[in-house]
Amino acid sequence: xxxxxxxxxxxxxxxxxxxxxxxxxxxxxxxxxxxxxxxxxxxxxxxxxxxxxxxxxxxxxxxxxxxxxxxxxxxxxxxxxxxxxxxxxxxxxxxxxxxxxxxxxxxxxxxxxxxxxxxxxxxxxxxxxxxxxxxxxxxxxxxxxxxxxxxxxxxxxxxxxxxxxxxxxxxxxxxxxxxxxxxxxxxxxxxxxxxxxxxxxxxxxxxxxxxxxxxxxxxxxxxxxxxxxxxxxxxxxxxxxxxxxxxxxxxxxxxxxxxxxxxxxxxxxxxxxxxxxxxxxxxxxxxxxxxxxxxxxxxxxxxxxxxxxxxxxxxxxxxxxxxxxxxxxxxxxxxxxxxxxxxxxxxxxxxxxxxxxxxxxxxxxxxxxxxxxxxxxxxxxxxxxxxxxxxxxxx
Amino acid sequence: xxxxxxxxxxxxxxxxxxxxxxxxxxxxxxxxxxxxxxxxxxxxxxxxxxxxxxxxxxxxxxxxxxxxxxxxxxxxxxxxxxxxxxxxxxxxxxxxxxxxxxxxxxxxxxxxxxxxxxxxxxxxxxxxxxxxxxxxxxxx
Numbered sequence: 001x002x003x004x005x006x007x008x009x010x011x012x013x014x015x016x017x018x019x020x021x022x023x024x025x026x027x028x029x030x031x032x033x034x035x036x037x038x039x040x041x042x043x044x045x046x047x048x049x050x051x052x053x054x055x056x057x058x059x060x061x062x063x064x065x066x067x068x069x070x071x072x073x074x075x076x077x078x079x080x081x082x083x084x085x086x087x088x089x090x091x092x093x094x095x096x097x098x099x100x101x102x103x104x105x106x107x108x109x110x111x112x113x114x115x116x117x118x119x120x121x122x123x124x125x126x127x128x129x130x131x132x133x134x135x136x137x138x139x140x141x142x143x144x145x146x147x148x149x150x151x152x153x154x155x156x157x158x159x160x161x162x163x164x165x166x167x168x169x170x171x172x173x174x175x176x177x178x179x180x181x182x183x184x185x186x187x188x189x190x191x192x193x194x195x196x197x198x199x200x201x202x203x204x205x206x207x208x209x210x211x212x213x214x215x216x217x218x219x220x221x222x223x224x225x226x227x228x229x230x231x232x233x234x235x236x237x238x239x240x241x242x243x244x245x246x247x248x249x250x251x252x253x254x255x256x257x258x259x260x261x262x263x264x265x266x267x268x269x270x271x272x273x274x275x276x277x278x279x280x281x282x283x284x285x286x287x288x289x290x291x292x293x294x295x296x297x298x299x300x301x302x303x304x305x306x307x308x309x310x311x312x313x314x315x316x317x318x319x320x321x322x323x324x325x326x327x328x329x330x331x332x333x334x335x336x337x338x339x340x341x342x343x344x345x346x347x348x349x350x351x352x353x354x355x356x357x358x359x360x361x362x363x364x365x366x367x368x369x370x371x372x373x374x375x376x377x378x379x380x381x382x383x384x385x386x387x388x389x390x391x392x393x394x395x
Numbered sequence: 396x397x398x399x400x401x402x403x404x405x406x407x408x409x410x411x412x413x414x415x416x417x418x419x420x421x422x423x424x425x426x427x428x429x430x431x432x433x434x435x436x437x438x439x440x441x442x443x444x445x446x447x448x449x450x451x452x453x454x455x456x457x458x459x460x461x462x463x464x465x466x467x468x469x470x471x472x473x474x475x476x477x478x479x480x481x482x483x484x485x486x487x488x489x490x491x492x493x494x495x496x497x498x499x500x501x502x503x504x505x506x507x508x509x510x511x512x513x514x515x516x517x518x519x520x521x522x523x524x525x526x527x528x529x530x531x532x533x534x535x
Contacts, residue, residue, distance in 0.1 A: 024420035027450040034456055044456045069453025115419075131416045138415035138425075139447035142529055143501050144477060149487050152475035160473070160512045204475045205507075252445035252453035253496030256489060258473055382499070 003091070006098035011040025020112045025057050026067045026135040028110035033068060042104060044068060049075035049102030051093055053085035055111045058134035062383045064108070066249030067135045073247050074269060075102035076385065085109075140382065147289060147341075148212065149204035150381030154258040155292035156206055161259055161307070166206055168310030169291040170197035173210050173334050175318035176288065180331025182360040187214045188335040197291075211291040213333035213343065220345040222352075236356040242276070242390035244269030249383030259307075261293075261376055262386030263300035270388035271302070276370060278302040281390075283354040283365045284325055285347035285373040288332040294318075297374055298325075301388065320363040329354065329363035344375040348389065355393040369393045408476075410485035410501050414526020420450055423462055425527040433467040433518045433530055435494060436460045446496035467518025467530065469493050476507045490516055490532050504533035 013035030015028060023031070029052075037044060050073050056064045060078040075096045081088055086109050093105035112132065131137075158164045174194055180186035192210060200209040230237050246265035250256055271277060278301060286301075288294045295309040303325060304312035317323035330336045330350040333343040351371040353359040359368075371391050378384035417425050427434045436448035440457035444465075451458050474488025486502040488510070502510055503521065515535045520528035 022419055024418045024450070027420050030449075030451045030456075031458070034451065034458070037456075067449060067453065068451070069456070129417075130419055130422065132418055133416055135418070135420070135449065136447055138417055138421050140499050142412050142415050142523075143487050143499055144410060144412075144480070144485055145487055145499070146477070148479070149475040149477045153473045153488060156475055156512065157473035201478070203479045204477045206475075250446075250497060250499075252443075252449075253447075253492075253498065254443065254445065254454065256472060256491070256497035258489075 003094040003098050007094035011036040025132050029108045046104045047106045048072045049105035051077045051089035051107040054080040063134040065247045066383050069251050150379040151290045152204035152207045153381045157258045164310040170194040171314045172291040172294045173197050176332045176334035178319045179329045179363050180335035182362040183331045186331040186336040213289050213338045216337040218339040237394040238355045239392045239394045241392045242270040242274030245387045263297045266386040266388040267301040270390050274390040281372045282368045283371040284327045285351045287375040288334045326365050347373040408486050414523045428527045434462045435465045437463045444494040446498050471514045501531045503531045
């Protein structure tokens with residue numbers, strides 16, 4: 001496969017300003033995007049791929065996607081190579097389009113170094129002067145939002161709308177602890193009960209200490225190869241058969257819905273590409289920064305109906321050998337590890353172990369031939385990126 | 396709750412809030428905040444109000460957005476009381492303004508058990524050190 005002839009540049013816009021004292025950097029990015037869209041004769045709702053580099057304020061593309069209200073983005077790339085980033089993005093956009101990952105890609109660059117004294121974003125303010133950081137900073141960062149209380153806000157709303165209970169959330173930790181007891185590297189190896197979770201100190205209502213993941217050092221790595229290389233190596237073959245991604249944010253505050261994550265978009269994309277459905281999955285690695293993260297993602301990925309996650313996770317349904325959907329058999333972020341507060345890679349690693357038949361014998365899913373790994377990065381309660389990967393064991 | 400039980404009541408929620416990062420784009424909001432006025436942005440093309448305020452409408456991408464004064468009233472969409480805090484418990488949450496958009500904020504001048512999803516609240520401004528006052532909400 002090649003990108004040759006698979007993609008076209010149909011819109012281009014250069015900002016007319018050379019001195020922009022009255023524009024913020026996000027505004028410059030958005031005006032460039034608007035100009036390129038008008039040049040192409042498209043609207044922002046046509047954009048399903050967003051590419052930016054380090055000049056875009058915020059967390060990867062998350063802040064700018066939210067600022068611009070891009071609601072149909074299904075492919076993101078914030079590769080940073082300095083001034084060459086945007087040429088590299090053209091190549092990456094062509095690859096994504098050639099592979100059907102997106103159809104309309106937006107690439108932006110903007111900044112105002114003439115205005116920003118003291119660094120690209122002019123520091124973080126507080127002294128009365130103007131700053132130029134992520135656009136949401138002044139309106140959000142001042143309120144003491146942490147991962148704990150922003151995920152807790154999602155749990156509170158989920159309980160309000162669907163009657164989800166703390167006992168049901170606790171079952172997720174109980175299942176993780178049943179798995180962690182067999183992992184000699186896990187930080188928390190003691191099996192806990194629902195009561196243990198409910199009796200642990202409240203951190204941010206309604207999340208208790210044992211609803212939270214561990215904080216750990218460590219890390220992980222993966223090697224992804226071509227089919228030819230895979231065939232030449234003496235290891236079980238884990239074939240990637242589907243992948244999906246999506247951002248989610250408050251996007252202007254209208255129709256804020258904190259009871260679902262971006263998995264409602266990334267999941268179906270991955271399942272469609274893989275040609276399988278949730279009921280086919282034998283093992284699932286589900287990002288578990290908090291118990292509520294797991295519950296919402298299970299619903300969003302289609303393992304149960306929306307709002308039924310509480311019933312689905314109760315009574316050990318996630319415990320390997322006991323329930324219908326064995327999850328996080330390494331103990332997950334809730335009990336094993338959460339390296340550098342980003343557990344995404346460990347989700348893939350345990351799925352690989354399961355597909356290879358190399359998980360601990362006490363938690364190995366028999367004949368595990370199809371697995372899913374899913375992650376949420378950022379905050380479920382403000383803006384986050386979701387990613388789903390479906391993998392198959394190849395005989 | 397009677398006055399006799401005052402000593403057993405949880406402390407009224409409050410939180411010291413740092414100065415907000417002010418940008419050239421958000422400066423009119425913070426200038427109005429110094430006068431006690433709560434501004435939101437409304438789009439003159441699609442007529443929708445949005446939050447946080449932007450130069451371009453996040454719904455229709457028009458650049459014809461306008462600052463309008465809001466009474467700052469709405470209902471609690473969700474909230475969480477942060478218990479593990481060295482400076483004491485505080486409440487963070489979203490308020491759905493009567494104009495439509497949801498606003499992230501802190502709740503003050505109330506006890507944790509007064510807070511409920513759906514409760515009507517109103518904006519007030521709280522002073523910060525070395526910065527403009529910031530919007531917080533309390534029960535109406």
